[in-house]
Amino acid sequence: MSTPASASLADADPLLDGLNPQQRTAVLSRSAALLIVAGAGSGKTAVLTRRVARLIRDRELWPSQILAITFTNKAAAEMRERVELLVGREAAQGMWISTFHSACVRILRREAEQFGFGAAFTIYDSADSRALIKRLVKEMQADTLGFTVSAVAGKISRLKNELVDAEGYSRQLNPNDPTEVMFLELFRRYTAELRRANAFDFDDLIAQTVYLFRAFPKVAALYQRRFRHILIDEYQDTNHAQYALIRELTRPVEPVHVPVDTRVELDATGGIPAASLTVVGDSDQSIYAFRGADIRNIVEFERDFTGAEVVLLEQNYRSTQTILDAANAVIANNFDRIAKNLFTAVGAGDKIVGFTGYTQHDEAQFVADEIQKLHEAGTPYSQIAVFYRTNAQTRALEEIFIRSGLPYRVLGGTKFYERAEIKDLMAYLIAVANPADGLAMRRILNTPKRGIGPATETALANHADELGGTMHDALRDAAALGLGPKVTAAILDLAGLLDELADGVTTMLVPDVLTTIIERTNYLELLRGSRDPQDEARAENVEELVAVTRDFQKNNPEGRLVDFLTEVALVAAADDLDDSSGTVSLMTLHTAKGLEYDAVFITGVEENLLPHQMSAAEPGGPAEERRLFYVGITRARKVLHLSLAMTRSTFGDTTVASPSRYLQEIPTELIDWRDSPGMGARSSTRSLGSGRDGFRYSASLPPAGKPKTEWANRVTASVRDNGDLTLAVGDRIRHVDFGDGTVSAVTGVGPKSIAEVQFETAGRKRLLIKIAPLEKL
DNA sequence: GTTCCTAAACTTTTT
DNA sequence: GTTTAGGAAC
Numbered sequence: 001m002s003t004p005a006s007a008s009l010a011d012a013d014p015l016l017d018g019l020n021p022q023q024r025t026a027v028l029s030r031s032a033a034l035l036i037v038a039g040a041g042s043g044k045t046a047v048l049t050r051r052v053a054r055l056i057r058d059r060e061l062w063p064s065q066i067l068a069i070t071f072t073n074k075a076a077a078e079m080r081e082r083v084e085l086l087v088g089r090e091a092a093q094g095m096w097i098s099t100f101h102s103a104c105v106r107i108l109r110r111e112a113e114q115f116g117f118g119a120a121f122t123i124y125d126s127a128d129s130r131a132l133i134k135r136l137v138k139e140m141q142a143d144t145l146g147f148t149v150s151a152v153a154g155k156i157s158r159l160k161n162e163l164v165d166a167e168g169y170s171r172q173l174n175p176n177d178p179t180e181v182m183f184l185e186l187f188r189r190y191t192a193e194l195r196r197a198n199a200f201d202f203d204d205l206i207a208q209t210v211y212l213f214r215a216f217p218k219v220a221a222l223y224q225r226r227f228r229h230i231l232i233d234e235y236q237d238t239n240h241a242q243y244a245l246i247r248e249l250t251r252p253v254e255p256v257h258v259p260v261d262t263r264v265e266l267d268a269t270g271g272i273p274a275a276s277l278t279v280v281g282d283s284d285q286s287i288y289a290f291r292g293a294d295i296r297n298i299v300e301f302e303r304d305f306t307g308a309e310v311v312l313l314e315q316n317y318r319s320t321q322t323i324l325d326a327a328n329a330v331i332a333n334n335f336d337r338i339a340k341n342l343f344t345a346v347g348a349g350d351k352i353v354g355f356t357g358y359t360q361h362d363e364a365q366f367v368a369d370e371i372q373k374l375h376e377a378g379t380p381y382s383q384i385a386v387f388y389r390t391n392a393q394t395r396a397l398e399e400i401f402i403r404s405g406l407p408y409r410v411l412g413g414t415k416f417y418e419r420a421e422i423k424d425l426m427a428y429l430i431a432v433a434n435p436a437d438g439l440a441m442r443r444i445l446n447t448p449k450r451g452i453g454p455a456t457e458t459a460l461a462n463h464a465d466e467l468g469g470t471m472h473d474a475l476r477d478a479a480a481l482g483l484g485p486k487v488t489a490a491i492l493d494l495a496g497l498l499d500e501l502a503d504g505v506t507t508m509l510v511p512d513v514l515t516t517i518i519e520r521t522n523y524l525e526l527l528r529g530s531r532d533p534q535d536e537a538r539a540e541n542v543e544e545l546v547a548v549t550r551d552f553q554k555n556n557p558e559g560r561l562v563d564f565l566t567e568v569a570l571v572a573a574a575d576d577l578d579d580s581s582g583t584v585s586l587m588t589l590h591t592a593k594g595l596e597y598d599a600v601f602i603t604g605v606e607e608n609l610l611p612h613q614m615s616a617a618e619p620g621g622p623a624e625e626r627r628l629f630y631v632g633i634t635r636a637r638k639v640l641h642l643s644l645a646m647t648r649s650t651f652g653d654t655t656v657a658s659p660s661r662y663l664q665e666i667p668t669e670l671i672d673w674r675d676s677p678g679m680g681a682r683s684s685t686r687s688l689g690s691g692r693d694g695f696r697y698s699a700s701l702p703p704a705g706k707p708k709t710e711w712a713n714r715v716t717a718s719v720r721d722n723g724d725l726t727l728a729v730g731d732r733i734r735h736v737d738f739g740d741g742t743v744s745a746v747t748g749v750g751p752k753s754i755a756e757v758q759f760e761t762a763g764r765k766r767l768l769i770k771i772a773p774l775e776k777l
Numbered sequence: 778g779t780t781c782c783t784a785a786a787c788t789t790t791t792t
Numbered sequence: 793g794t795t796t797a798g799g800a801a802c
Binding site for chain 3: 782
């Protein structure tokens with residue numbers, strides 16, 4: 001970061017060193033409300049951390065009086081690290097830096113008892129909510145009215161983000177509309193079930209904190225007094241509930257809630273003035289409207305917080321001018337925005353590389369080949385990222401990456417914690433921590449199989465109701481149900497295990513709780529002894545989970561079961577990003593927000609994918625998709641690749657794809673289009689619907705149904721296994737796709753060994769020997 | 778109560 | 793093409 005140094009006293013301050021005038025203003029402003037409009041790559045993290053560092057260093061307030069909200073846990077950790085680097089680890093102790101959800105969990109765990117919840121409440125993820133809603137829809141036979149689980153879940157979530165609870169909804173509904181009445185009943189029962197289970201869903205974490213503050217001004221005052229400076233990052237993606245939370249936290253404290261011994265400065269009436277608020281955002285990067293994010297929060301900030309100061313950061317320190325030109329050109333097509341132009345002093349840099357493949361496999365091969373070239377030219381794998389619109393697009397990429405021996409990791413997507421065996425064991429842990437959680441209890445009741453079927457489950461649930469207690473209470477009292485001796489014994493055994501663990505929950509280490517469960521239920525042994533070949537992988541996952549708990553305990557020696565469960569519930573896709581891993585990162589465009597890489601690939605830049613088909617119907621959909629593309633482009637520092645395929649297979653059948661409308665918005669001279677190597681002789685007619693140059697169009701598509709074997713980059717669907725085949729430098733081999741070649745190097749050991757092969761016609765490739773479709777000649 | 782087979786749904790993005 | 797849900801058979 002280099003800016004012309006102005007000769008002022010401030011230059012002596014290392015915390016202002018290297019900042020441009022706007023950035024300095026943003027660091028130094030002491031306005032009660034400050035909006036920093038930070039374009040992509042404009043050094044906003046540097047500004048935020050230095051602002052916080054100055055507050056602490058100059059003793060304007062204690063670290064514990066600072067609340068900073070970031071979008072992901074990873075961003076929070078990064079910010080803490082950078083502040084510690086500036087003022088020292090000791091001096092930074094006590095700051096709250098976290099996501100909205102983590103901060104609210106922290107508050108709720110402290111205050112839950114105030115309003116009828118227990119401190120060990122469970123956090124339901126979307127899958128848990130859906131499971132519960134599914135049961136309710138069934139019980140109510142709501143499906144006959146056309147209710148689907150996802151529609152109900154979506155509507156409840158939207159209402160909660162708007163701070164409308166079941167009672168609020170009942171006041172505004174039409175009592176003559178049976179579907180509205182039914183929905184209200186579902187909403188009511190869902191709310192009641194959560195309360196009974198001592199659980200909050202994701203949306204509750206925010207909404208219930210707001211309700212808590214509104215219902216208990218004394219509790220609210222506690223936090224209003226404590227936090228004197230509040231910073232919110234990615235403000236453009238806050239929803240109404242989050243906005244309301246900010247409003248609650250930035251209320252002045254009434255004199256009646258001011259303790260006599262307060263050291264805080266009082267206002268004229270004897271109260272404590274409102275906390276200062278700093279928000280950072282960029283409406284061009286708002287991509288979470290589907291989650292309730294309301295762009296008005298940032299647009300109307302100045303009106304909401306009177307006397308607010310606004311600082312604009314437009315200079316970009318990340319990307320080349322070529323990349324910025326493309327980004328500016330694309331985003332300029334969104335009409336309802338405040339004009340803003342990113343600029344840089346870096347220079348034009350390389351052209352954007354465009355590629356049109358025949359199929360998604362062809363496209364993936366291009367990506368893999370380009371990554372290999374970049375790597376050989378000195379770009380580390382960790383500085384390369386591949387983005388896509390939907391998670392389903394990873395498959396083709398992964399297939400090719402595995403076969404090319406490229407080290408990669410997928411961020412987000414089908415997560416570890418969504419696997420059945422992991423959910424099983426997590427359900428045990430939850431049942432131990434929160435005996436009221438019926439959902440977890442139902443899951444473990446017959447896992448592993450102990451002969452407790454649906455009939456017994458219902459009997460136990462009814463018994464719990466009769467006792468007026470939890471499922472756990474019913475289990476202990478199973479003898480009263482008059483079931484068979486075998487089933488009764490199994491139930492009592494489970495109840496005993498849970499009792500035993502619940503007794504030790506405050507003292508036992510988390511890995512010990514888990515291993516006790518695994519041993520007593522024989523979980524691992526059963527998987528090992530199974531003849532289902534997939535169970536071997538499941539057993540490995542179970543061991544991985546044990547390793548995760550050990551890791552957790554190592555990092556949090558004081559952490560107990562509830563802390564572990566909280567951490568697991570709130571980890572986001574981008575959070576487990578380990579920069580030191582030395583791998584290429586694959587992720588959705590949404591996950592890419594806030595990250596940056598030397599080389600970026602945006603794949604699947606096609607109509608119906610980017611913009612996505614589903615977005616067309618939504619108001620503001622195409623504009624939001626454009627912002628998504630903009631976010632993707634602006635992640636790149638040095639080189640950007642845009643690729644698409646002419647055909648794409650979804651659901652097993654192949655459809656013709658056409659280039660995204662957004663590609664036409666990038667000036668032609670910025671992109672260097674390359675041909676697909678699998679397409680044979682180049683055609684002279686290259687046109688796109690609009691007449692702009694740049695693409696091969698579908699005129700050259702083969703007739704439908706024609707086998708794809710004629711293309712050099714064809715990918716065989718099944719993964720083959722060459723067993724223990726070993727290759728040495730100089731060996732001649734024949735590859736199904738690439739033809740004959742000579743091995744020029746071999747790296748790696750055992751099943752992970754990779755051969756570098758110089759092919760006669762296809763060039764140099766790296767292949768995973770074990771599975772590449774090749775034979776030794 | 779458990780296991781196995783067929784059918785249908787599935788893909789937007791996530792804390 | 794894959795995964796999951798539901799039903800039939802044991």
